[in-house]
Amino acid sequence: MKNAIKIAGVLGWLLLLAGCGTVRPNPDWRIVLYDGENFTGKQCVIESKDVPNLSDWQYNDMTTSLIVYKGNWTLYEHNGYQGLAWQVSDKGGPTGNGKYPTFKEWNGANNAISSVRRGFYP
Numbered sequence: 246m247k248n249a250i251k252i253a254g255v256l257g258w259l260l261l262l263a264g265c266g267t268v269r270p271n272p273d274w275r276i277v278l279y280d281g282e283n284f285t286g287k288q289c290v291i292e293s294k295d296v297p298n299l300s301d302w303q304y305n306d307m308t309t310s311l312i313v314y315k316g317n318w319t320l321y322e323h324n325g326y327q328g329l330a331w332q333v334s335d336k337g338g339p340t341g342n343g344k345y346p347t348f349k350e351w352n353g354a355n356n357a358i359s360s361v362r363r364g365f366y367p
Contacts, residue, residue, distance in 0.1 A: 273292075273293055273315060273316075274292070274293055274315045274316025274317075274318070274363050275290070275291070275292045275293070275313075275314040275315045275316070276290075276291050276311060276312070276313050276314065276316070276318050276333070276361065277289070277290050277291070277311060277312045277314065278291070278304065278307070278308040278310075278311045278358070278361075279308070279309060279310045279311060279312075280304075280307040280308065280309055280356075281309055281310065282309050282310050282346060282347050283310060283346045283347075284310050284311075284312060284344070284346065285310075286309075287304075287307065289302055289304040289307075289308075291361055293363075294363075295360075295361065295362045295363055296360055296361045296362075297324060297325055297326060297360050297362075298324040298325065298359065298360060299324070299358065299359050299360060299361065300324065300359070305324075305359050306356045306357060306358065306359060307356055307358075308320075308348070308356065308357075308358040309347060309348055309355055309356065310345055310346050310347055310348070311333065311345050311351075312343055312344050312345070313333050313334055313335045313337065313338075313343035313344075313345075314335060314343060315335050316334065316335060316363060316364075317332065317333075317334040317335075317363070317364055317365045318332070318333050318334070318361055318362065318363060318364070319331070319332050319361070319362045319364065319365055319366045320332075320333060320351070320353065320358045320360075320361055321358065321359060321360040321361070321362070322354070322357050322358070322359060323359050323360065324359045324360050325360060326360050326362055326366070327360075328359075329353075329354075329357075330366065330367075331351045331352060331353045332351075332365050333345060333351050334365075337351070338350055338351075
């Protein structure tokens with residue numbers, strides 16, 4: 246069973262790299278959003294779920310830095326997974342450890358994230 250899961254994960258990455266789809270989410274993924282640079286200020290912890298509207302979490306348009314502890318995530322400019330999209334992962338960031346100390350590291354805009362989804366999506 247573990248080998249089947251590993252193969253499915255590898256196939257997902259290959260499809261993504263080939264431009265043939267998305268990477269399916271894993272149930273134990275985790276991302277923490279911060280309203281200040283360098284992981285300071287108010288936090289929003291998202292674990293193993295998609296968030297179509299950060300207003301419901303009182304965290305709309307507040308993200309300046311973030312840490313991806315596990316997984317691949319797509320960040321969206323508008324609620325409902327609309328508008329500009331940015332992809333971040335636990336292997337990304339300037340040092341490859343999932344830490345993005347400012348929005349510039351994910352080529353995003355400051356205070357512009359309104360929804361978050363597990364996985365990489367176009």
